[in-house]
Amino acid sequence: MSFDSFRDDLPDGADLDADATLPGISEGEIVVIRSTRRKKNISAYRAGGRIVVSIPARMSKADERAMVPEMVAKIRAQEAAITMSESALAQRIDELLLELAPEITIRPSDVAWRAMRERWGSCTSVDRTIRISDRLKGAPSHALDYVLFHEAIHLHISDHGEGFKAILARFPTADVASAYLDGYEAAETALALPEALKKLLNK
Numbered sequence: 542m543s544f545d546s547f548r549d550d551l552p553d554g555a556d557l558d559a560d561a562t563l564p565g566i567s568e569g570e571i572v573v574i575r576s577t578r579r580k581k582n583i584s585a586y587r588a589g590g591r592i593v594v595s596i597p598a599r600m601s602k603a604d605e606r607a608m609v610p611e612m613v614a615k616i617r618a619q620e621a622a623i624t625m626s627e628s629a630l631a632q633r634i635d636e637l638l639l640e641l642a643p644e645i646t647i648r649p650s651d652v653a654w655r656a657m658r659e660r661w662g663s664c665t666s667v668d669r670t671i672r673i674s675d676r677l678k679g680a681p682s683h684a685l686d687y688v689l690f691h692e693a694i695h696l697h698i699s700d701h702g703e704g705f706k707a708i709l710a711r712f713p714t715a716d717v718a719s720a721y722l723d724g725y726e727a728a729e730t731a732l733a734l735p736e737a738l739k740k741l742l743n744k
């Protein structure tokens with residue numbers, strides 16, 4: 542997986558709109574696990590970029606269709622409560638640039654969360670828009686800051702050359718932030734095989 546790209550080759554969120562299985566829920570984002578050990582209750586949690594809903598193995602398809610969206614909505618509501626607003630993201634970019642790269646005076650025209658699973662962020666220099674993957678909602682602040690700073694530098698330098706690297710190197714906890722992002726992707730890759738996961742959880 543690449544860190545980002547500064548040219549959008551896909552419309553934002555395009556991968557999420559296709560093949561919706563339930564209203565408002567797209568295939569791939571939600572993993573439903575039928576657990577033989579689970580008798581009655583249903584639980585949901587965020588794992589990687591996905592929401593995992595664990596239901597009893599005997600639950601009917603009709604109940605599943607009714608309950609799963611409810612659990613997903615609950616998780617999203619919890620996340621919204623701890624998520625930075627988009628104006629707060631723009632504010633943070635301003636602070637990071639003032640502190641670490643005062644020579645960059647250009648500011649984004651718009652900063653927004655986007656459902657992006659292949660990238661952590663993107664910066665379109667033509668219209669100065671920055672998009673941040675919603676996988677970073679609830680991430681440690683150093684990891685989010687690292688991605689915000691990376692994309693903000695692209696407002697000024699579009700490639701990942703020496704000039705770019707020299708500025709990015711000013712970020713004080715890059716190693717820790719990178720470790721978080723790498724670990725997140727590793728967990729996500731593990732979850733990309735729901736069949737294998739189901740076997741594991743039902744054994």
Ligand SMILES: [Zn+2]
Binds near residue numbers: 544546547701
């Ligand atoms: Zn980049």
